[in-house]
Amino acid sequence: MSFFLTILSAGRLAYDVWQSTLVQSATSSKPHDLAATALAWGAGMRIRVSPFIFPRTVHGEKRRAFSKTWYSQHKWLEYSQSRDSVYCFACRYFSIPNASETPFTSHEGYSNWKKAMYKDGGFKGHEKSEGHTNAMYAWSEHQKNILTDSSVLEENRIYIKTVAEVVLLTAMQNLSQRGHLETDTSQNKGNFLELMELLSKHNPLIAKKMKAAGNAKYTSNTIQNEVIECLSEMVREDIIREVKESEYFSVIADETKDLKKTEQLSLVLRYYYNGAVQESFLEFQRASQLDAAGLTQNIIQCLERYGLEYRSNLVGQGYDGASVMAGKCRGVAARIKTEAKHAFYVHCNAHCLNLVIVDAVKSVPEAHCFFSLLQKLYVYMSGSYVHQKWITVQKDMYPEAPRELQRLSDTRWACRYSACKTVMDRLPAILRVLHEIDLENSGDRSVEARGLLAQIDLTFIGNLSTFRKILGEIKLLSDVLQSPSLDLAKAVDLIHALQDTLDQYRSESCFDELWQDAMDIAEQCTVASETVKRRVQRESLRLKGYFVDSPIGQHRCKEDDKDKFKREVFYPILDHVHAEMEKRFNKTNCDIMRGIQALNPKSKSFLSEEIVVSLAGLYDCDIEDLKHELYQARKVVQRRAGCGNELSSILGFTTFLESYKEVFHQLFRLCRIALALPVSSATCERSFSVLKLIKNHLRTTMTDERLSNIGVLSIERKRARSLSLDDFVTRFATRHCNRRIYLF
Structure with missing residues (x-):
């Protein structure tokens, strides 16, 4: 008995080895139908025969058999059908090593049914033996250990899940995990430890684990990095799985500087999956070399690292118009196209639209001066004294909450619509503030207030009305172009619609309406409706009847403010916007863009064989099969439209074809390619906003790997929220074998 207790106290590892040795010996020496017990013994299970007619054998003068009622009287009992004998489960697996053999542990077993129920022999006699008593005690202790181990294991897994949830929460909310000082006496240990301590106040299990040894708490910065790495790997694996299932994809890239002046390259993948267009952020990557060769290498190495077949499945590239990216001969787009021949380059349409406004304003001096004045007004009204007066005047004049003037963005000109709208809506208050300060x-x-007052005249108000109208239309398109679900066909339609709208503005009726609005605002603000006329130099009477070929002074001009504004501002700005849009969006005429339009149910060329076949030739499609599919598709679409289920977009058409993808294989392939082509790099721009929140002034020492991992969890938060924490614990536990706590 004392020897057995010594074995029990030897520790878990020795105990497991000792028990496994017993299992092997029992398995090799006992009947085959009881050997299965070796697989189940760890749970304290024993073999019991299901309903069975036990054979009768001659014992004395009678034929006797095993009785199933004996099971309930002796829980250690096992019956072997092959031997027609019984065994002691406890003694087989939990007896002291080298213990003497009994009939209940021998190879033949016990089968004397006549004496089985004797008081001093059989089953009861075996139960009274010291060896059986010790074995039963060991069996009971083993069952308790199993219950304890499973309970501890479950507690450990719950605790690690909690650690992961806290880390994930801080990552998704762009909060720092660590504190400056994380000792027990620190007043601020950082968001992670403070949240863990908060949870421990309401959860006894967390409280118990937080009081464990330092290397068993799993709250160190190393553990945090491992948790972040595991979670980000799971998110990326989900993205890569979708990309591989969708087959065709595009890469969108853009770079920016972080607060440490390190160039960070943002990589996004666009693809069609499960009835929707996806733009998924993949990673931030340090761009150590900013030339075309270095950036190309960064992009290709990233695709290879995740096992993506880019040579045949990369169908599009989306970048801004910088020469290093868009250069026709040695730019990134050209270099990648030599590796992936189907990778069609798309200049970010949102950037193109922004450049349209920039160049148009630069070409009209009056417009350029107008926006300079708006910026000066913003700077002046932002001063502490003037700003306080600005808020007070608004509260006095308007029932709504006070509004702030908008700073003019140098990179997002469409957002200047908000600046124009705010100034126009609050112009009376602005003039009152300037007048009071004057x-x-x-x-x-x-003095500055007096100067600004002098500049706010009828021409200024006319510019406000003009650019509020034009920029309002452009901003609508700019916002839509930044949508991840927008396809190129719809983008082309919207661009053409904007061009038509701006062309309609270039009319007398439209200008008269705009000028009348400006006059009404001028009257409301008591701004003079006519500018002060300059002295007009008269023509010399002595030159009457002569022709001159050089200026002799300003001629008398009867042109009023309205005609002058129309001639110098309104028409020129519309003409330059129209010309810039024609120049920057001329790629819509290429074969790929025409082919994409032919896949748009709203296009006049929908399913045109000539145009679609031209597109298919660029992507190595089976032309003969495609022609048959086009004929059948037209019939199916017409029949569907006749039932009132008309298709309205490429996405809707692709989703419809997905149900018949085995029939329309080539056509469905072209539709997926069309949807995978990028429209803008706005998703990369949005990732830069997250980058600034993560790598802020207090976290500039963050490593590039950690930045990228946290970026994935923050940007792809919808995927991060849906991660299986059970899968995470398994992955986390298998990364290292020297875990301080058991997780499986």
Whole structure:
């Protein structure tokens, strides 16, 4: 008995080895139908025969058989059908090593049914033996250990899940995990430890684990990095799985500087999956070389690292118009196209639209001066004294909440619509603030106010009305172009619609309406409806009847403010916007763009054989099969339209074809390619906003790998929220074998 207790106290590892040795010996020496017990013994299970007619054998003068009622009287009992004998489960697996053999542990077993129920022999006699008593005690202790081990294991897994949830929460919310000082006496240990301590106040299990040894808490910065790495790997694996299932994809890339002045390359994949267009962020990557060769290498190495077949399945590239990216001969787009021949380059349409406004404004001096004045007004009204007066005046004049003037963005000109709208809506309040400060005679502040007042005239109000109208239309398109689900066909339609709208504005009726609005605002703000006329130099009477070929002074001009504004501002800005759009969106005429339009149910060329076949030739499709599919597809679409189920977009058409993809294999392939082509790089731009939140002024020492991993969890938060924490614990536990706590 004392020897057995010594074995029990030897520790888990020795105990497991000792028991496994017993299992092997029992399995090799006992009947085959009881050998299965070796697989189940760890749970304290024993073999019991299901309903069975036990054979009768001659014992004395009678034929006797095993009785199934004996099972309930002796829980250690096992019956072997092959031997027609019984065995002691406890003694077989839990007896002291080298213990003497009994009939209940021998190879033949016990089968004397006549004496089985004797008081001093048989089953009861075996139960009274010291060896059986010790074995039963060991069996009971083993069952308790199993229950304890499973309970501890479950507690460990729950605790690690909690650690992962806290890390995931901080990552998705762009919060720092660590504190400056994380000792027990620190007043601020960082978001991660503070949240863990908060949970421990409401969860006894977490509280118990948090009081464990330092290397068993699993709260160190190393563990945090491992958790972040595991979670980000799971998110990326989900993205790569979708990309591989969708087959065709495009890469979208853009770079920016972080606060440490390190160039970070943002990589996004666009593809069609499960009835929707996806743009999934993959990673941030340090761009150590900013030339075309270095950036190309970064992109290709990333695709190879994730096992993506880019040579045949990469169908599009989306970048801005920088020469290093878009160069026709040695740019990134050209270099990647030599590796992936189907990778069609798309200049970010949102960037193109922004450049349209930039170049148009630069070409019209009056417009350029107008936006400079708007910026000066914003700067002046942002001063502390003026701003306080600005808020007070608004509260006095308007029932709504005070509004702030908008700073003019140099990179997002469409957003200047908000600046124009705010100034126009609050112009009376602006003039009142400037007038009050002018009357204060407070030095430079009053002088600046007087200068701004002099600049806010009828022409300024006309510019406000003009650009609020034009930029309002452009902003609508700009916002739509930044949608991840937008396809190129719809983008082309919207661009053409904007061009038609701006062309309609170039009419007398439209200008008259706009000018009347400007006059109404001028009257409301008590701004003079006519500018001060300059002295007009008269023509010399002595030159009457002569022709001159050089200026002799300004001629008398009867042109009023309205005609002058129309001639110098309104028409020129519309003409330059139209010309810039024609120049920058001329790629819509190429074969690929025409082919994509032919897959749009709203296009006049929908399913045109000539155009679709031309597109198919660029992507190595089976032309003969495609022609048959086009004929059948037209019939099916017409029949569907006749039932009132008309298709309205490439996405809808692709989703419809997905149900018949075995029939329309080539056509479905072209539709997936069309949807995978990028429209803009806005998703990369949005990732830069997250980058600034993650790598802020307090976290500039963050490594590039950690930045990329946290970026994935933050940007792809929908995927991160749906991760299986059970899968995470398994992955986390298998990364290292020297875990301080057991997880499986």
